[in-house]
Amino acid sequence: MSSFPVPLLFFFFFSLFVSSVLSDQAAFSSHLLPRPLILEYPETDELTLQCTSWRVAGEANNLNPWKTIPDECLEYVRGYVNGKGYLVDLQRVAEEAVAYAKGLQLQGDGKDVWVFDIDETLLSNLPYYKDHGYGAEVFNPVDFDMWVDKATAPALEASLKLYQQLLDMGFKIILLTGRSEAQRAVTEQNLRSAGFQSWDRLILRATEDHGKLAATYKSEKRDEMLEAGYRILGNSGDQWSDLLGWPMSTRSFKLPNPMYYIS
C-alpha cells in the first residue's frame, strides 16, 4: 500500500522544486510549448541575469564611470570573485595571451615588450576587498595604501604562469602601475614574494603624474617606450584605462575585475 504513493509524492515535490527554479526564466521565454525538464541552458534568476549583464558590460567597456558596484550585486560579486567563475576567466585570458604570443615572431633584440599592470593583473587585492565590501564601499585611498604597505598581496596564479611563459619566450616585461613612486620598495618586495622576477622596468607614478587620468598617464608611458625603440606586442590589465589610448599595444588583454573602475 505504501509502495505506490512514494514515487508519486516524490515526483510532486520534485516538480515543485524544478518549477520554482524555472519560473523566473519561463516568464520571459518565447517558447509556446512546455519547456522540457532537461535544463538545456542556464536557468538564472532575474538578479543573477541583471548582475551578469552588468559585469559583462563592464568587461566590454560599455559602462559609464562608476564609483561602487550596484548594491543589489554585492552577493553576486562576492560569489564570482571567490568562486570558480573568476578563476576560469583569469585562466582563459592568460591562455589566449599565450596562444597569441606563441604566434609572434620575436626579433630577439631585447625590444619585444609585454606590458603588465600590477593590481588585479599580477597581484590580487582580494584580501583587502573582502574586508571592504567587494567594491560596494567607496574606494578609500588611505586604507588601501596601508594594505599595499603590507606587501602581502598574493599572485594571480594564471598571470604568474603567463608572466613566466612570456619570459621564457624572450619577451621583455615592463610593469606599468598607477601606484605611486613612494610605493616602489613595497611593490618590488610584494612582487618578489609573490613569485614575480626579472622584469625589465617597473614604472610608477612620479610626482608629475599624479592627477593625470590613468589612461593619459599610461599612454604617455607607452609612448616613451616606443620612443626608446620598444615594440609593445602585448598589454595585460584589468582596467580599460590600462589598455586604451594612443599608442596602443598590438594586442591587449582585459583581465576581469567587477570590483572597481579606474578612469
Place this chain on the structure above:
Amino acid sequence: MSSFPVPLLFFFFFSLFVSSVLSDQAAFSSHLLPRPLILEYPETDELTLQCTSWRVAGEANNLNPWKTIPDECLEYVRGYVNGKGYLVDLQRVAEEAVAYAKGLQLQGDGKDVWVFDIDETLLSNLPYYKDHGYGAEVFNPVDFDMWVDKATAPALEASLKLYQQLLDMGFKIILLTGRSEAQRAVTEQNLRSAGFQSWDRLILRATEDHGKLAATYKSEKRDEMLEAGYRILGNSGDQWSDLLGWPMSTRSFKLPNPMYYIS
C-alpha cells in the same frame, strides 16, 4: 506505517538532486565549511560556466580570431540569443550610450556624429542564424547574401530606440557596414522597413575595399569622416573591428554577439 518513510525518502532524493547540482562548483569552492542550501549566488554547471566565460572573453576582446562557436556551447548560445540575456545586454548597452550622449555638449553645426554598424547592431540576422546553427556552422557568404537580399531582418529594438533618441538630440548618424555596395538598395529597404530613417550617410564596401580587414576598412572611413570635419562622438558595433583602429570614436559601445567573429 507509510507516513514516516515518505518524507525521508523525499529528502534522500532531493538531497541527491541538490548535491548533483552543487557538485561541480563545490569541488572548486574555497570554503571549508559545508555550503548552505540557500543559494546565495549563481549555481552554474561546469558547461554553463565555461560557455559564459568564453562569451565574456569575446565581449572583452580577449579571444583570438575564431571561425565557429565551440561545439559544446551551441545550446548555450541558442539559449542566450533567444532568451532574456541577449535582450537585457542589448538594452544595457543602449542605455549606457544614451546616458553618455546626454552628458555631451553638441556643437550643433551638423558635425556631431554617431557611427553605427548595421548587422547585429541595428538589424538582427537571428532568423538566418537560427537556420545555420547559431554560429556553429562556418559562415557561408553565398547563403548569407541570399538572406540579405530578402531585406527582412528585424530591428534590434534597443538600438532602434537609441537611434531615435540620438536623432532627437541632434546627432548626425553615419552607417558604416561591411556589406557590399551592391547591397545598397536592399540594405536601405531593410533599414526603412525595420523603422530606421534619417541617416546622414550609408557607407558600404566599394570595390577597392573588398579584401581589406574590417578594422582597416572602417578605420579608413572614420579617418575620412574626420577629414570632412565630422567629430565622431559615439560608435556602436557588435564587433571589435567596428570600434578599434585609428582614429577611434571618443566612446565606443560593443553590442553583444556570441555567434560570429569578424577580423
